[in-house]
Amino acid sequence: xxxxxxxxxxxxxxxxxxxxxxxxxxxxxxxxxxxxxxxxxxxxxxxxxxxxxxxxxxxxxxxxxxxxxxxxxxxxxxxxxxxxxxxxxxxxxxxxxxxxxxxxxxxxxxxxxxxxxxxxxxxxxxxxxxxxxxxxxxxxxxxxxxxxxxxxxxxxxxxxxxxxxxxxxxxxxxxxxxxxxxxxxxxxxxxxxxxxxxxxxxxxxxxxxxxxxxxxxxxxxxxxxxxxxxxxxxxxxxxxxxxxxxxxxxxxxxxxxxxxxxxxxxxxxxxxxxxxxxxxxxxxxxxxxxxxxxxxxxxxxxxxxxxxxxxxxxxxxx
Amino acid sequence: xxxxxxxxxxxxxxxxxxxxxxxxxxxxxxxxxxxxxxxxxxxxxxxxxxxxxxxxxxxxxxxxxxxxxxxxxxxxxxxxxxxxxxxxxxxxxxxxxxxxxxxxxxxxxxxxxxxxxxxxxxxxxxxxxxxxxxxxxxxxxxxxxxxxxxxxxxxxxxxxxxxxxxxxxxxxxxxxxxxxxxxxxxxxxxxxxxxxxxxxxxxxxxxxxxxxxxxxxxxxxxxxxxxxxxxxxxxxxxxxxxxxxxxxxxxxxxxxxxxxxxxxxxxxxxxxxxxxxxxxxxxxxxxxxxxxxxxxxxxxxxxxxxxxxxxxxxxxxx
Numbered sequence: 001x002x003x004x005x006x007x008x009x010x011x012x013x014x015x016x017x018x019x020x021x022x023x024x025x026x027x028x029x030x031x032x033x034x035x036x037x038x039x040x041x042x043x044x045x046x047x048x049x050x051x052x053x054x055x056x057x058x059x060x061x062x063x064x065x066x067x068x069x070x071x072x073x074x075x076x077x078x079x080x081x082x083x084x085x086x087x088x089x090x091x092x093x094x095x096x097x098x099x100x101x102x103x104x105x106x107x108x109x110x111x112x113x114x115x116x117x118x119x120x121x122x123x124x125x126x127x128x129x130x131x132x133x134x135x136x137x138x139x140x141x142x143x144x145x146x147x148x149x150x151x152x153x154x155x156x157x158x159x160x161x162x163x164x165x166x167x168x169x170x171x172x173x174x175x176x177x178x179x180x181x182x183x184x185x186x187x188x189x190x191x192x193x194x195x196x197x198x199x200x201x202x203x204x205x206x207x208x209x210x211x212x213x214x215x216x217x218x219x220x221x222x223x224x225x226x227x228x229x230x231x232x233x234x235x236x237x238x239x240x241x242x243x244x245x246x247x248x249x250x251x252x253x254x255x256x257x258x259x260x261x262x263x264x265x266x267x268x269x270x271x272x273x274x275x276x277x278x279x280x281x282x283x284x285x286x287x288x289x290x291x292x293x294x295x296x297x298x299x300x301x302x303x304x305x306x307x308x309x310x311x312x313x314x315x316x317x318x
Numbered sequence: 319x320x321x322x323x324x325x326x327x328x329x330x331x332x333x334x335x336x337x338x339x340x341x342x343x344x345x346x347x348x349x350x351x352x353x354x355x356x357x358x359x360x361x362x363x364x365x366x367x368x369x370x371x372x373x374x375x376x377x378x379x380x381x382x383x384x385x386x387x388x389x390x391x392x393x394x395x396x397x398x399x400x401x402x403x404x405x406x407x408x409x410x411x412x413x414x415x416x417x418x419x420x421x422x423x424x425x426x427x428x429x430x431x432x433x434x435x436x437x438x439x440x441x442x443x444x445x446x447x448x449x450x451x452x453x454x455x456x457x458x459x460x461x462x463x464x465x466x467x468x469x470x471x472x473x474x475x476x477x478x479x480x481x482x483x484x485x486x487x488x489x490x491x492x493x494x495x496x497x498x499x500x501x502x503x504x505x506x507x508x509x510x511x512x513x514x515x516x517x518x519x520x521x522x523x524x525x526x527x528x529x530x531x532x533x534x535x536x537x538x539x540x541x542x543x544x545x546x547x548x549x550x551x552x553x554x555x556x557x558x559x560x561x562x563x564x565x566x567x568x569x570x571x572x573x574x575x576x577x578x579x580x581x582x583x584x585x586x587x588x589x590x591x592x593x594x595x596x597x598x599x600x601x602x603x604x605x606x607x608x609x610x611x612x613x614x615x616x617x618x619x620x621x622x623x624x625x626x627x628x629x630x631x632x633x634x635x636x
Contacts, residue, residue, distance in 0.1 A: 073605075082605075131473040145571065147470050147477075154465075154573020155449040156609060161570040164603045166563060168487070176603055245484060252479040253463065253571050255472020285482045285494055287391075287400075291474060 002027075004062040006051065006105075007310025009112065010034060010071040010095075012086035015043075017051060018303060019062060020310035024123030026303050028058040040089045041098065048102050067099050067107040068312030070115030070305055076316075077157035079109045085175075108312045112136070112305065114151055114160060116297070117144025118315045119308030120260055125298030131256045134297070135162065135247070137263035140175070141183040141190075147254055163187070167246050185242040188218035188264055195221050195235045206231035222268040236268060237275045244279025251288050262297035262304065320345075322380040324369065324423075325628025327430065328352060328389040328413075330404035333361075335369060336621060337380060338628035342441030344621045346376040358407045359416065366420050385417050385425040386630030388433030388623055394634075395475035397427045403493075426630045430454070430623060432469055432478060434615070435462025436633045437626030438578055443616030449574045452615070453480065453565070455581035458493070459501040459508075465572055481505070485564050503560040506536035506582055513539050513553045524549035540586040554586060555593045562597025569606050580615035580622065 004019040004027060011034060018029035032050050037043040073084040079096025081087065099107035110118070117134035120126040126134075130149040136142040141163030145152040152159045163183035164176055171180025172193065184190050195208055195216060207224050208216065208231060224232035247259055265272060277294055284292070299307055322337040322345060329352060336347035350368050355361040391402040397414025399405065417425035428436070435452035438444040444452075448467040454460040459481030463470040470477045481501035482494055489498025490511065502508050513526055513534060525542050526534065526549060542550035565577055583590060595612055602610070617625055 129473075131477075147465055147472075148468065150466065152465050152572055155447075155575035156573055156606075158605050159449075159465075159571065159573035161573075161603055161605075164570050165567045166601060169563060178601070178603070245487060249483045249567075250571070252482050253477065253568070254470055255474055255477035255479075257473035283484060283496070285479055285496070287476050287479075288474075 001061050001063045003065050005065055005310040005313035006067045007306035007308070007313075008047075008067060008069045009115075009305035009309050010069065010081070010087070011305070012072070015047060016306055017047070017054075018306035018310065019055075019058070019064070020307055021062070022314060024119075024300075024307055024311075026307065027060060027062065028054050029303070029306065030054040035088050038088065040093050040095070043089075044098055044102055064105060066313035066317050067103055067105050068115070068309040069095060069099065069107065069109040070112040070309035070312070071095065071109060072112060074109045074111040074114070075157040076108070076110040076114065076151075076153050079107070081109075106313075106317050108316045110151070110312060111142070111160075112308070113142025114144040114153075115308035115312055116142075116262055116299065116304060117146055117151060117308075119299050119304065119311040120297060121146060121149075122311035122314050123299065123307060124260075125295060126258065126260065129257050131254060132258045132260060133162070133247075133250055133254065133256045134260045134262065137186060137261060137265045138188055141187050145254060146256075152254075162246065162250060165246060165249070167242055182242065182246045186239050186246070191218040191221055191235055191239055191265060192216055194238050195232070198231050198234055198238075202231060204230060208232060218265055222265070222271070225268060225271045233271065236271045239265070240272060240275030241279045244276050245283045247280050247294070248283035248285075248288075251292055252285055255288065256292060258293040258295055260295050260297045262299065266296055319379050319381045321383050323383055323628040323631035324385045325624035325626070325631075326365075326385060326387045327433075327623035327627050328387060328399070328405070329623070330390070333365060334624055335365070335372075336624035336628065337373075337376070337382070338625055339380070340632065342437075342618075342625055342629075344625065345378060345380065346372050347621070347624065348372040353406050356406065358411050358413070361407075362416055362420055382423060384631035384635050385421055385423050386433070386627040387413060387417065387425065387427040388430040388627040388630070389413065389427060390430060392427045392429040392432070393475040394426070394428040394432065394469075394471050397425070399427075424631075424635050426634050428469070428630060429460070429478075430626070431460025432462040432471075433626035433630055434460075434580055434617065434622060435464055435469060435626075437617050437622065437629040438615060439464060439467075440629035440632050441617065441625060442578075443613060444576065444578065447575050449572060450576045450578060451480070451565075451568055451572070451574045452578045452580065455504060455579060455583045456506055459505050463572060464574075470572075480564065480568060483564060483567070485560055500560065500564045504557050504564070509536040509539055509553055509557055509583060510534055512556050513550070516549050516552055516556075520549060522548060526550060536583055540583065540589070543586060543589045551589065554589050557583070558590060558593030559597045562594050563601045565598050565612070566601035566603075566606075569610055570603055573606065574610060576611040576613055578613050578615045580617065584614055
């Protein structure tokens with residue numbers, strides 16, 4: 001019987017799960033809403049029922065060896081979600097223990113960006129790389145840092161918050177309440193802010209000027225940039241400049257062999273990667289120049305979150 | 319017979335060595351100039367002769383188990399000194415191999431700040447701490463990063479260059495040729511630059527105004543600050559602000575339990591530590607606040623370099 005891990009991604013809106021084999025193939029999957037239940041225990045019961053349902057409708061056979069969970073503010077050491085601003089359940093929730101009791105299987109949890117980094121190591125493009133950094137670009141900027149083949153969790157389990165490195169003293173307000181974080185510039189909402197700022201500063205015409213600010217998103221900016229819109233291209237140049245500087249600083253820290261990028265804004269391809277790589281090299285300390293690759297993640301875009309979460313089982317439990 | 323390690327610190331001016339026991343006590347020591355010999359092999363012969371000389375004059379008995387070497391631009395993986403700007407020998411020198419051949423003992427090398435971090439772990443205040451960062455303040459700003467009880471060397475052996483994290487885009491020129499590095503602000507020469515800048519900007523009297531700029535150094539600034547000089551105190555406030563921001567960013571990376579400071583400028587005590595801790599806490603991401611201690615190194619100030627180098631033998635060879 002084929003061995004599989006259940007990978008679960010608890011997101012702000014939906015929780016998705018999948019049965020993933022050692023090769024990273026998703027054999028079956030499903031999802032439930034994250035916000036319907038006031039108490040985590042009720043949510044967990046719903047999820048359990050749905051997972052049993054998918055198991056029964058799936059025609060193949062497999063042996064489930066464990067549960068891997070990726071979640072915002074997930075703490076690997078304690079198996080907890082702690083004070084997650086985007087989830088309904090407040091305070092500290094002992095998620096891994098509750099899963100273990102409910103499913104009768106070993107369960108392991110970490111934050112979503114760490115899960116992606118482990119996914120890259122187990123199934124993706126980092127299989128033979130012992131030192132790398134995973135950067136996830138989306139609503140926020142997340143990171144997972146791998147040193148000598150092991151994820152860096154830090155003394156409290158919360159290491160790897162590169163999205164909240166302050167890149168400009170007294171810079172843009174960030175969702176965390178501080179100013180100047182990388183996330184305030186290079187997340188999808190950060191790129192929208194850059195676009196609005198450039199619209200305000202410039203006099204030349206841009207197709208982005210026809211979209212009301214409340215509707216404008218980073219996808220519009222990417223589409224406009226791909227159509228050659230000068231202002232949209234400037235947004236990517238600026239994003240590449242800030243991200244390039246932040247990643248060059250990260251290299252001074254852990255000297256990775258590669259940095260992998262994952263998430264929506266990477267779909268712009270060279271429009272993002274060309275300026276990013278230029279500013280990155282410009283800002284590297286001489287001993288690191290031309291040594292560190294910036295690469296697209298090798299995880300499957302649609303299923304990356306559950307695949308990453310399932311990788312936790314192979315990497316951290318077996 | 320007591321087991322000892324030889325700790326060797328290769329500095330720009332002098333090379334010092336000592337015989338250090340497992341408790342970190344220096345049983346005997348000596349030094350030779352670093353710049354007298356054009357070829358590294360001749361320098362090594364001189365050093366060998368001097369070490370034999372000290373062994374013979376030392377009355378006690380010990381068994382030497384290995385040689386640990388701290389050096390600028392030292393690479394742990396290759397045992398090499400690579401392109402060290404402050405040393406006479408250019409290019410890549412296979413120092414550990416040459417020591418091993420000459421002394422007939424296992425030899426291990428890393429850069430000076432990494433050696434200090436290992437010294438802190440083996441003999442100092444980090445004996446029971448698995449995640450910490452060592453910061454050395456002096457002519458430059460060095461760092462050694464320890465994650466899960468192991469030094470972070472990175473894929474090429476050059477990780478831990480926090481002195482060259484860019485803290486201000488287009489900021490002060492640094493010795494590395496780039497702009498805005500932490501080292502350009504928080505090294506001893508950086509603090510001197512801050513003093514000169516504040517003298518230029520302010521109108522109030524300072525005792526530092528009586529010292530010609532070419533003579534002014536960070537010790538003058540510390541003495542003036544301790545005597546209550548307002549401008550000198552501002553220099554420490556500014557240094558604490560920049561260093562506090564940089565260390566808060568480092569916490570977002572590896573979430574250490576403590577950060578140890580070592581070197582000349584730390585002698586100012588609270589004049590440095592009070593503003594540093596304030597700005598550090600101000601800049602921490604909420605989940606890290608009040609969790610990370612900033613502490614003085616527990617290594618002996620005078621012998622720290624050789625003690626740190628000797629610690630490499632206990633930690634990395636045995």
